[in-house]
Amino acid sequence: MKRRTLLKAGVQAALAGIVFPGAAIAGYPTKAFLAKETPEALREVLGSADIGESDKIEIEAPHIASDANMVPVRVRSGFANTESISLVVAGNESPFTAHFRLYESQNFVSTRIRMADTSELLVVVKADGVLYANQRPIRVGRNSCRA
Amino acid sequence: MSNTIQIRAHEIDGQVTVKSVINHPMETGNRKVKKTGKKVPPHYIREVIVSRNRRIVMEAFWGKSISRNPYLALEIPGRKGDLITISWLDNRGNSDSASAKVR
Numbered sequence: 001m002k003r004r005t006l007l008k009a010g011v012q013a014a015l016a017g018i019v020f021p022g023a024a025i026a027g028y029p030t031k032a033f034l035a036k037e038t039p040e041a042l043r044e045v046l047g048s049a050d051i052g053e054s055d056k057i058e059i060e061a062p063h064i065a066s067d068a069n070m071v072p073v074r075v076r077s078g079f080a081n082t083e084s085i086s087l088v089v090a091g092n093e094s095p096f097t098a099h100f101r102l103y104e105s106q107n108f109v110s111t112r113i114r115m116a117d118t119s120e121l122l123v124v125v126k127a128d129g130v131l132y133a134n135q136r137p138i139r140v141g142r143n144s145c146r147a
Numbered sequence: 148m149s150n151t152i153q154i155r156a157h158e159i160d161g162q163v164t165v166k167s168v169i170n171h172p173m174e175t176g177n178r179k180v181k182k183t184g185k186k187v188p189p190h191y192i193r194e195v196i197v198s199r200n201r202r203i204v205m206e207a208f209w210g211k212s213i214s215r216n217p218y219l220a221l222e223i224p225g226r227k228g229d230l231i232t233i234s235w236l237d238n239r240g241n242s243d244s245a246s247a248k249v250r
Binding site: 028029033069070071072074089092094096097098099100101102103104105106107108109110111112113114115 | 175193194199202203204205206207208209210211212213214215217218219220221222223224
């Protein structure tokens with residue numbers, strides 16, 4: 001009975017109080033996901049849009065995506081203390097795609113994203129409080145989505 | 148909601164590779180039903196939390212441009228037998244959580 005009510009209380013409460021005690025869950029960056037421009041989105045999440053390019057961020061993604069709705073992306077950051085990895089697709093209606101906060105010594109993330117059109121995939125990495133970025137152009141075919 | 152998450156985790160030299168797939172429609176709100184011409188309302192995962200032995204190792208915030216049935220992979224330090232838990236929360240307040248042992 002008690003278990004039931006706990007489940008119903010939703011993942012937020014469950015996560016904060018029971019599953020992961022002591023860890024603070026920071027808010028969802030709604031404004032960044034609504035932003036129509038890349039710099040605006042980056043400022044919302046990372047506090048700055050003024051980011052230097054770096055070759056230390058490895059992006060593995062297809063040059064030409066066969067399915068624009070499922071573009072596999074693998075990111076490996078060459079920085080020792082990587083704190084977060086963000087993915088931005090400039091050509092999408094809402095460019096900000098994903099933000100990953102990393103808490104252990106980890107430097108890798110992989111997922112699948114949607115691309116509305118041929119555009120750059122921008123990856124922003126925060127390491128030791130400093131922002132670095134790298135980008136890769138990805139071409140998509142005709143049957144693309146509107147994301 | 149249950150069994151929406153599949154997790155595989157294996158360890159090599161102290162490095163745990165976690166791979167997971169979540170079954171979720173990830174509707175952007177822009178897709179239309181052909182017959183009626185009506186838009187399908189947005190329904191997508193906003194937050195994913197990955198933990199190892201009940202300590203958070205990753206928080207992911209997602210928008211609508213993550214593919215349907217999202218795939219997520221990460222690499223963390225760890226050992227065989229560690230408990231990996233993945234939880235998600237979507238924009239309608241639905242959620243699910245699943246665990247797997249590192250092999």
